[in-house]
Amino acid sequence: MEKVNFFDSELFNKSVEKTFLLNKNKIKMLLPDVDIQHVGSTAIPNSLTKGDLDIQVRVCAEQFPKAVELLSSIYEHNEESIKTDTFRAFKDDTTNPPLGVQLTIIDADFDFFWKLREVLLANINYRDEYDNIKKEYEGKSMDIYREAKHKFFQGLMETPEFKNMISKSNNT
Template structure:
């Protein structure tokens, strides 16, 4: 798996995020749209993909997923799916990106908590980069497992939080 330096992919993905956020807010004015993943963190290496969290109230979650599916998004196979989390991939006619539909105040707001931890502590970005680079030659499942272990270790050190204040 090829990893790109931040300089290689972040400027383009930041612009794509801004355009996508504006489009999603027009469609889902009740949602909070958050840039998450490595592309949201200066200096982070990445596969060059764009990840976006769409945060909605639990009561709006299922309807939001259905709205997005009707627009051509597809549900990501072989990933965790609950009433508070649904991973969607952009349709073939859209620029490549993934949406994580997250219920507000759920455990799945960890996408933002992890991003914010990396933004607050540049040394963590370097550690995360090292984990990803060391695992980049592994099969996709092992690569994801290495990243997940690091993410969990960071999240376990953070104080519990019920409100997210950062907006990308």
């Protein structure tokens, strides 16, 4: 059973920033017209994190098949993740910190990672609630933590703050 452990995100700031910029540049060389976002807990100052870096690569629908092909040439497919016509997950466990790359079609069903980050950045109560979930599952099963995390994010997506993010993205 894989166990989950959390750390203060501030411990990873330098390595996260370096790894993010290196991978952003690497992706931009292959896909110059995409939106690349630092998402996940390391994008939230003073939060708890598993110590990995998450990047969201946002593309238009026409770019998606080519983006899958090009990202597959530099990253491993994350076989533990779902795969749809609008979402693919990749990883690189050799980077410091380990890297997850979420490829999404802009405004499609999985284009929510950056919105969750923005809601968490804007609301300390949600950040505290999320960190409390992490504290509760410290040292416990990764699968059980992922279920609790999923439930939290499903609830966060029902908040007025998140719904406001949807209307903002639709007006751009």
